[in-house]
Amino acid sequence: xxxxxxxxxxxxxxxxxxxxxxxxxxxxxxxxxxxxxxxxxxxxxxxxxxxxxxxxxxxxxxxxxxxxxxxxxxxxxxxxxxxxxxxxxxxxxxxxxxxxxxxxxxxxxxxxxxxxxxxxxxxxxxxxxxxxxxxxxxxxxxxxxxxxxxxxxxxxxxxxxxxxxxxxxxxxxxxxxxxxxxxxxx
Amino acid sequence: xxxxxxxxxxxxxxxxxxxxxxxxxxxxxxxxxxxxxxxxxxxxxxxxxxxxxxxxxxxxxxxxxxxxxxxxxxxxxxxxxxxxxxxxxxxxxxxxxxxxxxxxxxxxxxxxxxxxxxxxxxxxxxxxxxxxxxxxxxxxxxxxxxxxxxxxxxxxxxxxxxxxxxxxxxxxxxxxxxxxxxxxxxxxxxxxxxxxxxxxxxxxxxxxxxxxxxxxxxxxxxxxxxxxxxxxxxxxxxxxxxxxxxxxxxxxxxxxxxxxxxxxxxxxxxxxxxxxxxxxxxxxxxxxxxxxxxxxxxxxxxxxxxxxxxxxxxxxxxxxxxxxxxxxxxxxxxxxxxxxxxxxxxxxxxxxxxxxxxxxxxxxxxxxxxxxxxxxxxxxxxxxxxxxxxxxxxxxxxxxxxxxxxxxxxxxxxxxxxxxxxxxxx
Numbered sequence: 001x002x003x004x005x006x007x008x009x010x011x012x013x014x015x016x017x018x019x020x021x022x023x024x025x026x027x028x029x030x031x032x033x034x035x036x037x038x039x040x041x042x043x044x045x046x047x048x049x050x051x052x053x054x055x056x057x058x059x060x061x062x063x064x065x066x067x068x069x070x071x072x073x074x075x076x077x078x079x080x081x082x083x084x085x086x087x088x089x090x091x092x093x094x095x096x097x098x099x100x101x102x103x104x105x106x107x108x109x110x111x112x113x114x115x116x117x118x119x120x121x122x123x124x125x126x127x128x129x130x131x132x133x134x135x136x137x138x139x140x141x142x143x144x145x146x147x148x149x150x151x152x153x154x155x156x157x158x159x160x161x162x163x164x165x166x167x168x169x170x171x172x173x174x175x176x177x178x179x180x181x182x183x184x185x186x
Numbered sequence: 187x188x189x190x191x192x193x194x195x196x197x198x199x200x201x202x203x204x205x206x207x208x209x210x211x212x213x214x215x216x217x218x219x220x221x222x223x224x225x226x227x228x229x230x231x232x233x234x235x236x237x238x239x240x241x242x243x244x245x246x247x248x249x250x251x252x253x254x255x256x257x258x259x260x261x262x263x264x265x266x267x268x269x270x271x272x273x274x275x276x277x278x279x280x281x282x283x284x285x286x287x288x289x290x291x292x293x294x295x296x297x298x299x300x301x302x303x304x305x306x307x308x309x310x311x312x313x314x315x316x317x318x319x320x321x322x323x324x325x326x327x328x329x330x331x332x333x334x335x336x337x338x339x340x341x342x343x344x345x346x347x348x349x350x351x352x353x354x355x356x357x358x359x360x361x362x363x364x365x366x367x368x369x370x371x372x373x374x375x376x377x378x379x380x381x382x383x384x385x386x387x388x389x390x391x392x393x394x395x396x397x398x399x400x401x402x403x404x405x406x407x408x409x410x411x412x413x414x415x416x417x418x419x420x421x422x423x424x425x426x427x428x429x430x431x432x433x434x435x436x437x438x439x440x441x442x443x444x445x446x447x448x449x450x451x452x453x454x455x456x457x458x459x460x461x462x463x464x465x466x467x468x469x470x471x472x473x474x475x476x477x478x479x480x481x482x483x484x485x486x487x488x489x490x491x492x493x494x495x496x497x498x499x500x501x502x503x504x505x506x507x508x509x510x511x512x513x514x515x516x517x518x519x520x521x522x523x524x525x526x527x528x529x530x531x532x533x534x535x536x537x538x539x540x541x542x543x544x545x546x547x548x549x550x551x552x553x554x555x556x557x558x559x560x561x562x563x564x565x566x567x568x569x570x571x572x573x574x575x576x577x578x579x580x581x582x583x584x585x586x587x588x589x590x591x592x593x594x595x596x597x598x599x600x601x602x603x604x605x606x607x608x609x610x611x612x
Contacts, residue, residue, distance in 0.1 A: 028550075141515075142515065156481060156484060156485075159477070159481060160478075160481045160485075163474055163477045163478045163481060164478070166471070166474040167389075167474065167475075167478060172471070172474075173471075175470065176456070176459075176469045176470030176471045177457075177459040177460070177467075177469045177470075177471075178459055178460040178462065178467045
């Protein structure tokens with residue numbers, strides 16, 4: 001086997017990730033995270049969510065800075081289009097999660113990435129949310145994700161990267177499996 | 187725990203728990219070393235094979251592979267696959283031919299520390315011993331997910347451990363959960379009985395029965411894969427959790443993969459993820475788990491090709507791998523009542539039962555902590571668990587090397603402690 005002299009660098013600190021994996025298998029309670037968002041109604045279908053703190057590794061944590069996300073609906077919904085629709089944020093979450101996974105798995109497998117481009121499309125019949133047809137679900141009837149990846153690897157190895165990323169993806173799991181949701185009013 | 191008051195059954199150097207193929211292989215190795223021992227068995231020799239297997243089951247390995255220390259297959263069907271009766275016969279004949287000290291119908295109730303050794307309480311008296319070999323099997327209890335409690339009461343549930351034949355199931359549809367060797371075999375025969383079958387598929391291991399004209403098990407054995415040990419892989423725990431490969435032993439040496447099942451009318455769905463309002467919810471990950479299994483199989487077969495090339499092995503030229511076909515929109519919700527699904531078959535794996543083990547050797551998930559079958563307590567050993575010392579550790583033919591290694595370790599331990607603590611033994 002030829003030895004690769006050039007260090008693969010996808011900007012992922014794989015040593016830290018593997019270290020965390022080992023440490024957390026010793027102290028599983030520290031692996032329990034809580035992710036949070038707050039959201040404020042502005043006007044119409046326009047709301048603003050703020051992401052700031054989370055809990056993990058046994059203590060309160062903060063993002064480096066506060067992130068704000070406006071959500072709205074487009075003008076065809078008679079809205080003002082002040083931001084993406086909430087369902088589009090779901091695609092953002094899925095793309096962000098799968099692509100991060102691809103980078104991490106590639107680093108772990110010593111594969112140099114040059115470009116990773118994802119195109120996502122989700123079908124939805126809005127007869128569901130409009131209450132026109134009770135047999136039509138509210139959510140997506142399917143999501144298609146297409147990756148174009150330029151990397152120092154064979155087609156099979158790239159396919160395996162993408163498959164492994166799905167296997168380890170939190171958002172892929174959240175979308176493909178049911179999650180219990182509790183909504184309360186104060 | 188209170189010391190049970192049980193009549194003493196005797197004192198012996200080694201107690202082996204379980205007279206399955208692993209326990210008997212150990213008995214053979216101990217006898218060869220003239221180490222005094224008994225083999226305690228809750229039922230008959232090969233009890234799980236006699237009482238906990240479905241009728242049509244055949245070994246996943248061809249007959250020519252089947253062996254135990256001092257015994258090889260000598261029948262006239264080396265390429266066939268032994269059925270349950272043949273396996274029981276093979277193991278029982280082994281115990282009888284070697285005059286093994288098996289105490290049948292002797293159930294172990296508790297194992298605890300006692301001085302420098304162990305006390306093994308059974309329903310037929312208590313043994314004192316210096317060493318214990320746990321060979322009670324990896325498949326004592328069927329693992330059933332907790333969501334089974336939410337299934338509608340009209341749905342009959344049966345585990346693969348209790349399932350015997352399709353005719354025992356109610357008429358109507360059947361949901362088989364799990365796509366290991368067990369799941370695909372049961373889905374196939376239940377479908378052939380005329381019942382509509384849905385198969386819930388999570389991560390699985392796809393394999394062709396034959397590759398380049400030879401049994402896939404031949405490739406795994408000859409290439410050295412089955413002898414690979416935990417130190418030679420990245421993540422031994424992951425290997426231990428692998429479901430059994432999708433294989434079946436038939437006279438036709440046929441492949442039984444998801445494509446075969448689909449062609450026979452079995453509906454493939456994703457992993458069973460939830461049950462709600464009388465409906466089963468399946469994961470949307472079917473396409474990916476199939477892609478993962480296809481990729482892994484391709485990698486495995488390519489590794490055999492490289493090994494064959496490097497070693498000048500003549501074999502038929504490889505046939506291209508047909509990707510696993512997945513429906514355009516796999517079913518996500520199954521309404522048990524509307525689709526008249528009357529039965530759920532849990533082919534979701536097994537786990538060992540250590541409820542009788544009163545020793546601090548289990549991890550937080552209840553798994554036996556060991557290094558290659560050597561436990562952290564002196565004189566305590568385990569055999570016959572997944573990837574114990576080798577990939578073949580749970581196979582019939584895999585017991586031999588593990589038993590020899592551990593018998594060697596055990597003999598050293600007994601010699602060492604006998605010299606150190608003279609007078610303790612017997």
